[in-house]
Amino acid sequence: MSLHNSTQIIEPKWLARPSMVVAPELLGCYLVRQFAADRVLRGRIVETEAYAPGDPACHAYRRRTQRNEVMFGAAGLGYVYLIYGIYHCFNVVTDEFNVPSAVLIRAVELAEIPDWLPEVLPTKIIKGKPERLGAGPGKLCQLLGIDRTLNGTNLSQPPLWLETGEPTRNITQTTRIGLSQGVDIPWRWYDTNSQAVSKL
DNA sequence: TTGCTGATTATG
DNA sequence: ATAATCAGCAAT
Numbered sequence: 001m002s003l004h005n006s007t008q009i010i011e012p013k014w015l016a017r018p019s020m021v022v023a024p025e026l027l028g029c030y031l032v033r034q035f036a037a038d039r040v041l042r043g044r045i046v047e048t049e050a051y052a053p054g055d056p057a058c059h060a061y062r063r064r065t066q067r068n069e070v071m072f073g074a075a076g077l078g079y080v081y082l083i084y085g086i087y088h089c090f091n092v093v094t095d096e097f098n099v100p101s102a103v104l105i106r107a108v109e110l111a112e113i114p115d116w117l118p119e120v121l122p123t124k125i126i127k128g129k130p131e132r133l134g135a136g137p138g139k140l141c142q143l144l145g146i147d148r149t150l151n152g153t154n155l156s157q158p159p160l161w162l163e164t165g166e167p168t169r170n171i172t173q174t175t176r177i178g179l180s181q182g183v184d185i186p187w188r189w190y191d192t193n194s195q196a197v198s199k200l
Numbered sequence: 201t202t203g204c205t206g207a208t209t210a211t212g
Numbered sequence: 213a214t215a216a217t218c219a220g221c222a223a224t
Contacts, residue, residue, distance in 0.1 A: 049207070057207070059220095067220065085218030087208050104207055138208050178207050 010155075010162040012076030019050035019094040019101045024189040026092065028168040031108055033144040034159045035120045041144055043108030043134050044165060046194035049176045050187040051091070052101045057182035060100030070152045071100040078160060080141070080151040087138030090146050092155060092162065106177070106188070107196040108134035108143070120145065135196035169193075 007030060015022055031043045051058040051071075059068040059081070070079045071093060079091035079102050095101035109131055117126060125142050126133070134140040141147065146160065155162050170192035175183060177198055190197040 051207075059207080062221085065220070081207090082217095082219065084206060084208050084216080086216060089207060091207090106207085136208070176207070180206080 007163040007165055009157075010076075010164060012074060012154075012156060015092060015094050016075035016096060017094065019052045019103050020187050022092070022094045023048040023050040023103045023187065024171055024173070026103055026105075026162075027171060027189060027191055028165040030111065030163040030165050031090075031105060031140075031144065032161050032163055033146070035145065039114070039116060039120065041114070041117075042111040042163075043140060043144060044111055045105055045108055046168075047105075047107035047190040047197045048188070049104040049106055050094075050101075051104065052095070052187075053099060055182050055185065055187075057176065057179045057185070058100065061181075064100070068100060071102050072098055073152065076155050078146075078150050078153050078155050080146060080148050082148060083138070088141040088147050089137045090141050090144075090150075104137060105140060106137045106198055107190070107194070108140045109194060109196045110134060110143075129195070131195040136198060 026045050026048050029045050033041045060071045070077050074097050075094050077093040079093050080088055083089050091102035091104050093102050134143045168191045171189055172192045173186055173189050175186050176188045
């Protein structure tokens, strides 16, 4: 356990605000994954994107479907989907019930790299610079063992939850990545000083 | 039922 | 630049 560890679990109520308000505030907070009783991985959130109603890039823009169902749920749920048939993306559901809204977590930096990491992850995933292990929405899901079995789970309890952290000093706001619709909406935020942020 | 596309990533 | 790989979605 860390000595200077005054973090608190983030309550759903704090997340029950518009995604473009929550997204920048989530920078510096922790996404925490528990693999076993004494095996917890803590990722500091360094890059986020907001998706909201009326936003053409939002999965729920057209209509409610089986995939986007949890985006309509209460704030504080996890929305996990498969992308390109290969990777998973992890979102925090935000705003009021029935308002399809979420924050995509695009990058985390591990607070600490435990020696048991190779025991819970394929070696394929542990290669490269340590600070870039969670650099990218697909990579962070691999790192934290997030897949669709965690879709719709409550993010204020194990095995996956959010904790408060130190506020991020330097934040850059710009446009989102990998989209064909809503490309001009500046709903991406990242820690200007982080080594794990997606390239422009 | 078919065909295309996508909130990605590693590799050539 | 491109393959890997599959679910959602629209059109057939």
